[in-house]
Amino acid sequence: xxxxxxxxxxxxxxxxxxxxxxxxxxxxxxxxxxxxxxxxxxxxxxxxxxxxxxxxxxxxxxxxxxxxxxx
Amino acid sequence: xxxxxxxxxxxxxxxxxxxxxxxxxxxxxxxxxxxxxxxxxxxxxxxxxxxxxxxxxxxxxxxxxxxxxxxxxxxxxxxxxxxxxxxxxxxxxxxxxxxxxxxxxxxxxxxxxxxxxxxxxxxxxxxxxxxxxx
Numbered sequence: 001x002x003x004x005x006x007x008x009x010x011x012x013x014x015x016x017x018x019x020x021x022x023x024x025x026x027x028x029x030x031x032x033x034x035x036x037x038x039x040x041x042x043x044x045x046x047x048x049x050x051x052x053x054x055x056x057x058x059x060x061x062x063x064x065x066x067x068x069x070x071x
Numbered sequence: 072x073x074x075x076x077x078x079x080x081x082x083x084x085x086x087x088x089x090x091x092x093x094x095x096x097x098x099x100x101x102x103x104x105x106x107x108x109x110x111x112x113x114x115x116x117x118x119x120x121x122x123x124x125x126x127x128x129x130x131x132x133x134x135x136x137x138x139x140x141x142x143x144x145x146x147x148x149x150x151x152x153x154x155x156x157x158x159x160x161x162x163x164x165x166x167x168x169x170x171x172x173x174x175x176x177x178x179x180x181x182x183x184x185x186x187x188x189x190x191x192x193x194x195x196x197x198x199x200x201x202x203x204x205x
Binding site: 053 | 104105106143146147150151154157158160161163164165167168169171172173176184188189190202204205
Protein backbone atom coordinates (compact mmCIF):
# COMPACT_ATOMS: atom_id res chain seq x y z
CA UNK A 1 0.00 0.00 0.00
CA UNK A 2 1.43 3.36 -1.03
CA UNK A 3 0.27 6.81 -0.07
CA UNK A 4 -0.35 9.15 -2.98
CA UNK A 5 0.55 12.82 -2.88
CA UNK A 6 -3.06 13.91 -2.38
CA UNK A 7 -3.56 11.20 0.22
CA UNK A 8 -0.52 12.42 2.13
CA UNK A 9 -1.77 16.00 1.94
CA UNK A 10 -5.19 14.95 3.23
CA UNK A 11 -3.54 13.12 6.08
CA UNK A 12 -1.44 16.14 6.92
CA UNK A 13 -4.56 18.35 6.98
CA UNK A 14 -6.32 15.86 9.23
CA UNK A 15 -3.36 15.80 11.57
CA UNK A 16 -3.26 19.59 11.69
CA UNK A 17 -6.99 19.68 12.46
CA UNK A 18 -6.45 17.23 15.28
CA UNK A 19 -3.64 19.32 16.73
CA UNK A 20 -5.79 22.45 16.57
CA UNK A 21 -8.74 20.62 18.15
CA UNK A 22 -6.58 19.49 21.03
CA UNK A 23 -4.70 22.76 21.37
CA UNK A 24 -7.72 25.10 21.43
CA UNK A 25 -9.41 23.68 24.53
CA UNK A 26 -6.01 23.36 26.14
CA UNK A 27 -5.39 27.07 25.63
CA UNK A 28 -8.84 28.50 26.30
CA UNK A 29 -10.23 26.00 28.79
CA UNK A 30 -7.43 26.35 31.27
CA UNK A 31 -9.14 26.69 34.64
CA UNK A 32 -6.83 26.60 37.56
CA UNK A 33 -8.17 25.03 40.71
CA UNK A 34 -6.18 25.44 43.89
CA UNK A 35 -6.32 22.75 46.50
CA UNK A 36 -7.94 24.08 49.68
CA UNK A 37 -5.49 24.95 52.42
CA UNK A 38 -8.04 23.87 55.02
CA UNK A 39 -9.05 20.23 55.51
CA UNK A 40 -12.32 19.22 53.89
CA UNK A 41 -15.17 19.78 56.28
CA UNK A 42 -17.58 16.92 56.74
CA UNK A 43 -21.13 18.07 57.12
CA UNK A 44 -22.58 16.31 60.13
CA UNK A 45 -25.83 18.23 60.17
CA UNK A 46 -27.85 15.54 58.47
CA UNK A 47 -29.92 13.44 60.83
CA UNK A 48 -28.23 14.53 64.05
CA UNK A 49 -30.48 16.68 66.16
CA UNK A 50 -29.61 18.12 69.53
CA UNK A 51 -32.41 16.24 71.30
CA UNK A 52 -30.99 12.94 70.02
CA UNK A 53 -27.50 13.88 71.20
CA UNK A 54 -28.85 14.69 74.65
CA UNK A 55 -30.74 11.41 74.81
CA UNK A 56 -27.66 9.37 73.83
CA UNK A 57 -25.19 11.26 76.01
CA UNK A 58 -25.39 8.95 79.02
CA UNK A 59 -24.98 5.83 76.89
CA UNK A 60 -22.03 7.37 75.05
CA UNK A 61 -20.32 8.22 78.35
CA UNK A 62 -20.82 4.65 79.56
CA UNK A 63 -19.43 3.17 76.35
CA UNK A 64 -16.30 5.34 76.54
CA UNK A 65 -15.78 4.44 80.19
CA UNK A 66 -16.17 0.71 79.57
CA UNK A 67 -13.91 0.61 76.50
CA UNK A 68 -11.18 3.01 77.56
CA UNK A 69 -8.51 1.27 75.47
CA UNK A 70 -10.07 2.38 72.18
CA UNK A 71 -10.89 5.93 73.26
CA UNK B 72 -19.71 -40.92 57.20
CA UNK B 73 -22.51 -39.28 59.18
CA UNK B 74 -20.74 -40.00 62.41
CA UNK B 75 -17.59 -38.38 61.12
CA UNK B 76 -19.61 -35.34 60.05
CA UNK B 77 -21.36 -34.97 63.36
CA UNK B 78 -18.02 -35.44 65.09
CA UNK B 79 -16.61 -32.65 62.99
CA UNK B 80 -19.62 -30.48 63.78
CA UNK B 81 -19.22 -31.10 67.50
CA UNK B 82 -15.58 -30.13 67.14
CA UNK B 83 -16.58 -26.92 65.40
CA UNK B 84 -19.16 -26.16 68.06
CA UNK B 85 -16.57 -26.73 70.77
CA UNK B 86 -14.15 -24.46 68.95
CA UNK B 87 -16.85 -21.79 68.75
CA UNK B 88 -17.53 -22.14 72.48
CA UNK B 89 -13.81 -21.90 73.17
CA UNK B 90 -13.56 -18.79 70.98
CA UNK B 91 -16.48 -17.19 72.79
CA UNK B 92 -14.88 -18.02 76.12
CA UNK B 93 -11.62 -16.51 74.91
CA UNK B 94 -13.47 -13.32 73.94
CA UNK B 95 -15.24 -13.26 77.29
CA UNK B 96 -11.87 -13.65 79.02
CA UNK B 97 -10.34 -10.96 76.83
CA UNK B 98 -13.04 -8.44 77.78
CA UNK B 99 -11.79 -7.68 81.30
CA UNK B 100 -8.26 -7.17 79.98
CA UNK B 101 -9.74 -4.97 77.25
CA UNK B 102 -10.89 -2.65 80.03
CA UNK B 103 -7.23 -1.84 80.51
CA UNK B 104 -5.15 1.05 79.29
CA UNK B 105 -4.49 2.48 75.86
CA UNK B 106 -1.87 0.90 73.65
CA UNK B 107 1.43 2.70 74.47
CA UNK B 108 1.99 3.64 70.80
CA UNK B 109 -1.50 5.17 70.68
CA UNK B 110 -0.99 7.00 73.96
CA UNK B 111 2.31 8.39 72.66
CA UNK B 112 0.78 9.50 69.31
CA UNK B 113 -2.02 11.24 71.19
CA UNK B 114 0.33 12.98 73.60
CA UNK B 115 2.56 14.07 70.70
CA UNK B 116 -0.45 15.59 68.92
CA UNK B 117 -0.07 13.36 65.87
CA UNK B 118 -3.58 12.00 66.26
CA UNK B 119 -6.61 13.75 67.65
CA UNK B 120 -10.33 13.52 68.25
CA UNK B 121 -12.81 14.48 65.54
CA UNK B 122 -16.41 15.68 66.04
CA UNK B 123 -17.63 12.56 64.23
CA UNK B 124 -16.41 10.30 67.06
CA UNK B 125 -13.37 8.92 65.28
CA UNK B 126 -9.64 9.58 65.46
CA UNK B 127 -7.96 11.67 62.81
CA UNK B 128 -4.46 12.72 61.83
CA UNK B 129 -3.46 16.20 62.90
CA UNK B 130 -0.15 15.76 61.03
CA UNK B 131 0.82 13.44 58.18
CA UNK B 132 0.94 9.98 59.79
CA UNK B 133 3.64 7.36 59.57
CA UNK B 134 2.42 4.00 58.23
CA UNK B 135 2.49 2.63 61.78
CA UNK B 136 0.33 5.44 63.14
CA UNK B 137 -2.04 5.17 60.20
CA UNK B 138 -2.52 1.45 60.85
CA UNK B 139 -2.99 2.03 64.56
CA UNK B 140 -5.65 4.70 64.03
CA UNK B 141 -7.47 2.62 61.43
CA UNK B 142 -7.55 -0.30 63.84
CA UNK B 143 -8.96 1.83 66.66
CA UNK B 144 -11.52 3.47 64.39
CA UNK B 145 -12.75 0.06 63.22
CA UNK B 146 -13.17 -0.99 66.86
CA UNK B 147 -14.91 2.29 67.66
CA UNK B 148 -17.30 1.83 64.76
CA UNK B 149 -18.13 -1.68 65.97
CA UNK B 150 -18.81 -0.34 69.47
CA UNK B 151 -20.92 2.56 68.15
CA UNK B 152 -22.88 0.21 65.91
CA UNK B 153 -23.69 -2.10 68.80
CA UNK B 154 -24.76 0.76 71.09
CA UNK B 155 -26.71 2.48 68.30
CA UNK B 156 -28.75 -0.67 67.80
CA UNK B 157 -29.35 -1.01 71.54
CA UNK B 158 -30.48 2.62 71.86
CA UNK B 159 -32.49 2.82 68.66
CA UNK B 160 -30.26 5.43 67.07
CA UNK B 161 -28.05 5.55 64.01
CA UNK B 162 -24.33 4.82 64.11
CA UNK B 163 -23.65 8.44 63.08
CA UNK B 164 -25.80 9.81 65.90
CA UNK B 165 -24.13 7.63 68.51
CA UNK B 166 -20.67 8.31 67.12
CA UNK B 167 -21.31 12.05 67.09
CA UNK B 168 -22.53 12.04 70.71
CA UNK B 169 -19.40 10.10 71.66
CA UNK B 170 -17.30 12.63 69.73
CA UNK B 171 -18.80 15.43 71.84
CA UNK B 172 -17.66 13.61 74.97
CA UNK B 173 -14.27 12.60 73.58
CA UNK B 174 -13.41 16.17 72.59
CA UNK B 175 -14.60 17.43 75.97
CA UNK B 176 -12.31 14.96 77.72
CA UNK B 177 -9.14 15.73 75.71
CA UNK B 178 -6.20 16.66 77.94
CA UNK B 179 -4.22 19.88 77.47
CA UNK B 180 -1.69 19.31 74.68
CA UNK B 181 -3.87 16.83 72.80
CA UNK B 182 -5.37 17.67 69.42
CA UNK B 183 -9.01 17.92 68.39
CA UNK B 184 -10.83 18.96 65.24
CA UNK B 185 -13.09 21.99 65.56
CA UNK B 186 -16.54 22.13 63.89
CA UNK B 187 -14.89 24.49 61.38
CA UNK B 188 -12.44 21.76 60.38
CA UNK B 189 -9.24 23.08 61.99
CA UNK B 190 -6.98 21.05 64.26
CA UNK B 191 -6.54 22.75 67.59
CA UNK B 192 -4.42 21.94 70.59
CA UNK B 193 -6.44 21.60 73.75
CA UNK B 194 -5.50 24.08 76.44
CA UNK B 195 -7.02 24.90 79.81
CA UNK B 196 -10.07 26.56 78.23
CA UNK B 197 -13.09 24.50 77.09
CA UNK B 198 -12.68 23.06 73.58
CA UNK B 199 -14.55 24.37 70.54
CA UNK B 200 -17.38 21.90 69.96
CA UNK B 201 -20.46 21.56 67.83
CA UNK B 202 -23.41 23.62 69.08
CA UNK B 203 -25.44 20.42 69.53
CA UNK B 204 -23.01 18.94 72.06
CA UNK B 205 -24.45 18.73 75.59
